[in-house]
Amino acid sequence: MEKVGIGVVGLRFGRVIVKSLLESEAARFFDVKFICDLDRNLAEQVSRSYGNLPVARDLDTALSDPSVGAVALMTPPAGRAALIRKIVASDRHVMTTKPFERSADEAERALEEARTRGVAVHLNSPSIRSTPHERQIREWADQYDLGRVIGCRADLWAYKPHPADGSWYDDRDACPVAPVYRIGIYLLNEMIDLLGEPESVTVLHSRILTGRPTPDNGQVGVRFANGALGNVFASFCVADGQDHRHAMTLNFERGTVYANVAAADTPDPEAVTDLRLFRDSSRRWRPETLRILTPSRDSYDWEAFYNAVHGSDIADDGYRNRILSGIRVVEAMARAEKSGCVEKVR
Numbered sequence: 001m002e003k004v005g006i007g008v009v010g011l012r013f014g015r016v017i018v019k020s021l022l023e024s025e026a027a028r029f030f031d032v033k034f035i036c037d038l039d040r041n042l043a044e045q046v047s048r049s050y051g052n053l054p055v056a057r058d059l060d061t062a063l064s065d066p067s068v069g070a071v072a073l074m075t076p077p078a079g080r081a082a083l084i085r086k087i088v089a090s091d092r093h094v095m096t097t098k099p100f101e102r103s104a105d106e107a108e109r110a111l112e113e114a115r116t117r118g119v120a121v122h123l124n125s126p127s128i129r130s131t132p133h134e135r136q137i138r139e140w141a142d143q144y145d146l147g148r149v150i151g152c153r154a155d156l157w158a159y160k161p162h163p164a165d166g167s168w169y170d171d172r173d174a175c176p177v178a179p180v181y182r183i184g185i186y187l188l189n190e191m192i193d194l195l196g197e198p199e200s201v202t203v204l205h206s207r208i209l210t211g212r213p214t215p216d217n218g219q220v221g222v223r224f225a226n227g228a229l230g231n232v233f234a235s236f237c238v239a240d241g242q243d244h245r246h247a248m249t250l251n252f253e254r255g256t257v258y259a260n261v262a263a264a265d266t267p268d269p270e271a272v273t274d275l276r277l278f279r280d281s282s283r284r285w286r287p288e289t290l291r292i293l294t295p296s297r298d299s300y301d302w303e304a305f306y307n308a309v310h311g312s313d314i315a316d317d318g319y320r321n322r323i324l325s326g327i328r329v330v331e332a333m334a335r336a337e338k339s340g341c342v343e344k345v346r
């Protein structure tokens with residue numbers, strides 16, 4: 001298998017991606033050709049940690065190397081579309097990270113340019129392929145004729161009592177309803193995939209224990225065009241040993257699916273999503289129940305990205321629309337954070 005030469009740009013979180021590209025399954029597909037960060041000291045430090053990886057002075061220099069076929073772009077979301085457009089204009093493929101970009105218009109432009117040039121732009125959330133647990137939920141809905149989706153409550157928390165540091169995490173415009181934007185975004189994107197076209201958004205938030213000026217506790221409510229109601233709660237204030245566990249309750253007309261609801265009782269909770277389906281058995285308080293553990297996978301789908309680089313399944317309009325739909329909800333969420341009102345998704 002011919003590996004694709006890849007560079008990693010943005011090395012704070014990006015150093016995790018460097019490690020993954022060198023040491024995980026992804027190493028079968030990619031060969032790290034350079035790393036790059038505006039902070040030269042950070043780049044040198046990451047380089048030394050991994051056997052003196054080549055450090056590129058900047059993105060332009062890196063893109064002049066013909067052995068580079070793709071870029072893993074791990075810079076902050078605001079302004080990321082402009083960098084994507086630069087990479088796409090050099091006919092390189094892009095893997096990036098959540099949240100895709102703060103501005104839906106900028107994101108749309110970048111995705112349109114990628115489509116025109118036949119270049120792949122993928123990210124981890126929404127990922128190009130739905131997760132095994134999402135596929136299982138859809139299978140149950142068909143198999144048991146669960147009917148229309150009615151509502152969804154999703155939550156996710158971590159303990160991050162960090163002080164302010166002047167980064168984008170402290171900026172309300174760059175990081176609206178911070179816990180939802182930073183970690184709840186996975187569940188928000190998944191909820192949009194499962195519930196359909198988002199229509200309007202409300203927000204509640206507070207700041208309980210972190211030193212940052214942005215909220216550390218937040219929830220966003222979404223009304224969907226089909227009448228379904230969704231809610232995502234995310235917090236940086238809970239230290240219970242379950243950081244980043246994605247939990248979701250999903251009601252259909254004739255059944256309810258619980259994903260990771262209640263404390264984990266499996267030996268390796270990070271490796272699986274614990275799905276339970278409850279549906280009517282015609283006996284009061286005795287629903288039929290089914291339980292399946294679906295495998296969790298790295299949210300960066302390196303294999304699908306590799307295939308896209310080789311020309312198959314670059315990304316259809318459906319994927320682009322899923323990405324844009326999530327950003328439009330975030331834009332409405334940012335307006336609702338400021339106005340305190342219900343805001344339409346534009």
Ligand SMILES: NC(=O)c1ccc[n+]([C@@H]2O[C@H](COP(=O)([O-])OP(=O)(O)OC[C@H]3O[C@@H](n4cnc5c(N)ncnc54)[C@H](O)[C@@H]3O)[C@@H](O)[C@H]2O)c1
Nearest residue numbers: 010011012013014036037038039074075076077097098099
């Ligand atoms: N599990 C995950 O997938 C995961 C985890 C954490 C963060 N993230 C995401 O990763 C992204 C970055 O987060 P972060 O916490 O590292 O942000 P950060 O602001 O702490 O760091 C960004 C880094 O990118 C560098 N940078 C910015 N613009 C650049 C440019 N034009 N060229 C080269 N380097 C540039 C900065 O110097 C900085 O070192 C965010 O979108 C975040 O949500 C994903």
